Amino acid sequence: MENQIEEIKQKIDIVEFIGQYVELKRSGRNFKALCPFHSEKSPSFVVSPDRQIWHCFGSCGVGGDVIAFIMKFDNLSFIEALRELADRVGIKLRDSVVDDEVGKNREKIYAINHLASRYYSYILQNTEFGLKALAYLENRGINIKIIEKFELGYAPSSWDSLIHFLLKKKYTKQDLIDAGLVVASSGRIYDRFRNRIVFPIKNIKGNVIGFSGRLLDGKEKMAKYINTPETKVYHKRESLYGIHLARDAIRRENNVYVVEGEFDLISPYAIGIENVVAIKGSSLTYEQLGVLKRYTERITLALDTDEAGIEAIKRGTREAESYDFDIRVVQFTSGKDPDEASRSDFLAFKHDLKSAIPLYDFLFEITKKKYPDDTPFEKKKMGDEYVQYLKQIKNPIVKAHYVKKIAAALDISVLTVERLVARSKIRKKQSFIKKHKQLESRLDMIQKYFLSYIFQHKSRSKLISVLIPIITAEDFSIPSLQKILKNFYEFFQSDSTQDFNAFISSLPHELAEVADELYLFASGIDEFEKETIWDIVYELKQQSLRTKIADLSRSGEKDNEEKIKRYHDALRKLDKKEIEKMLRTV
Known part of the structure; x- marks a missing residue:
């Protein structure tokens, strides 16, 4: 085994190899670069041509040989990395070298997913079952060339057609569960994806790691999108749809367009925009940003700019600052999202992409629109929001630019703005929930606590039956939480398995990560320690009625007088003891 590993390493020049991934510059006998594994301004990543090793002398402190580099860069196991390098230099590995249990399990899932992808593709293009899905795609301007490029497929309505197909290939039921292709319930398994257009999700190497499925018939009371759950090869926080196709274009353009969904990627790709990836959550994660940093210094966010989209942009800003990205935001003039905009007027769409504005210019613009009145009180509120953005900016030159811009906008001195920033800084580093608790209103916290409580409840269906007459999505002020509650009610009223992981997987991309964070919210704070759930429900409803x-x-x-009277009556009749009585039955 050792002899063959050494043979592979000897055939690869580490400087030439790593130079394909980072820009190396000679420094004496060695070469240096900015470390690809963490954000830094001064090069601390050193490659030795003499010893054929590399090491980061910055915050990473990691190093190794060419195998260790490709393992870390592409998130591969030792055996997967060895296979990758062996293929590059034309060496066939002996069986004794690849006897690795973890690697075999991952390879098995890749193989199963590959077969599933081919199966879904065949159903779409070669059977009567796929005709409706094919017509739907063609109606959206997606031709057969693009269908084949992205290997799109269709999962029929059958509960077990994929199961039968894969079992005939000699895989076991447990193999299918491990791959996330089936759902297990009451000792039985059934196909996870049914009556859905299927999008294979691939890693950087082109292996199918999972799937996303879009419901074809919008009349069905099911989530529009569902995804593969977490498996040994699929991790939502790390995955980027389309990265295997976009990687070279991202490097070439030194820019990546980030969109929210599969169609938002496919439609621009069809008109020649190749440096685009789609996120699989509500906002860019630290892990996804780390992947993108390997290929570019610039991220252009091409997300929806509705309320939920702006929330996602704000959430991603904090993480992106860690990597010192140049971040831009696209504002569409010919549609609400990249899919619609690119299909309605592709010339206007391309112009919009080129006209993307810096992130903080975008955030300051939308804040200014919220407070149009030129009064001291409105300026105070505007300044409070501006300061929250300024605190996030790490680059001193960028921060100084925006301090001056804000001072001019508020007609105050630069020194005053700097004092506002200094005063508002949080002194302690805390967890996500505790840190943001200080910045949130009590009403926001109550809404999050309520959702967290019902998420963790053992008898969700029974609890929902009690809550529906009292609390609805309209009682929430935060758009993303409104949607999550609505989806939660619908899912657990219709799903007999009561599987919370399945609920998370059923959510649209922009909501799943928010719901994941909310799950532990109630356990992570002591704000409501002395309050009961009926206290929370009563206050939430009371505040909702008063706000309306x-x-x-x-x-x-x-015309509103009748509504006002109805809400006043509801407020008068709201009885905490009655709410307590109802909730004590659950």
Whole structure:
């Protein structure tokens, strides 16, 4: 085994190899570069041509040979990395070398997923079952060339057609469970993806790691999108849809367009925009940003700019600052998202992409629109929001630029802005929940606590039956939480398995990560330690009714008088003891 490993290493020049991934510059006998595994401004990554090794002398402190590099860079096991290098130099590995249990398990899942992808593709293009899905795709402007490029498929309505196909290939039921292709319930298994257009998700090497499925018939009371659950090869926080096709274009353009969903990627790709990836969550994660940093210094966010989209942009900003990216934001003039915009007017779409503005310019613009009045009080509120963005900026030159810009916008001195930033800084590093607890209103926290509580409840269906007459999505003020509650009610009223992981997988991309974070919210704070769930429900409903009354009263429209009266009646009849009585039965 050792002899063959050494033979592979001897056929690869480490400087030439690593030079394909980072820009190496000679420094004496060695070569240096910015480390590809962490953010830094001064090169600390050193490659030795003499010893054929590399090491990071920065915060990583990691190093090794060419095998260790490709393992870390592409997140591969030792055996997977060895196979990759052996293929490059034309060496066939002996069986004794690849006798690795972990590697074999991952390879088995890759093989199963590859077969599943081929199966779904065959159903779409070669059977009557796929005709409706094929027509749907063609109606969206996706031709057969693009279908084949992305290996799109269709999962029929059958509960077990994929199971039968894969069992005939000599795989076991447990193998299918491990791959995330089936759902196990009451000792039986059934196909996870049914009546859905299927998008294979690949890693950087082109292996199929999982799938996303879009419901074909919108009339069905099921989640529009579902995804493969976490497996040994699929990790949502690390995956980027389309990265295997986009990698070279991202390097070439030194820019990546980040979109929210599969169609938002495929439609631009069809008109020649190849440096684009789709996120599999509500915002860019630290892990996804780490992958992108290997190929580019610039990220251009081409997300929806509705309320939920802006929330996602704000969440991704904090993580992106860790890597010192140049971040831009696209504002579409010919559609609400990249899919719609690229299909309605592709010239305007391309112009919009080129006209992307710096992230903080975008955030300051939307904040200014929220507070149009030129009064001291409005300026105070505007300044409070501006300061939250300024605190996130790590680059001193960029920060100084925006300090001056904000000072001019508020007609105050630069020194005043700097004092506001210094005063508002949080002194202690805390967990996500505790850190943001200080910045959130009590109403926001109550909404999150309520969702966290019902997420963790043992009898979710029974609890929902009690809560539905009291609390609805309309009682929430945060758009993403509204959608999550609505989906939660619908899912657990119709799903007999009561599987919370399945619920998370059923959520649209932009909501799944938010729901994941909310799950432990109630366990991570002590704010409501002395309050019961009926206290929370009562206050949430009470605040909701009062907010509706206030909003309608401010409008001054006569048509609202009947609604105001109805909400006043509801507020008067709201009885905490009755709510307690109902919830004590659960």
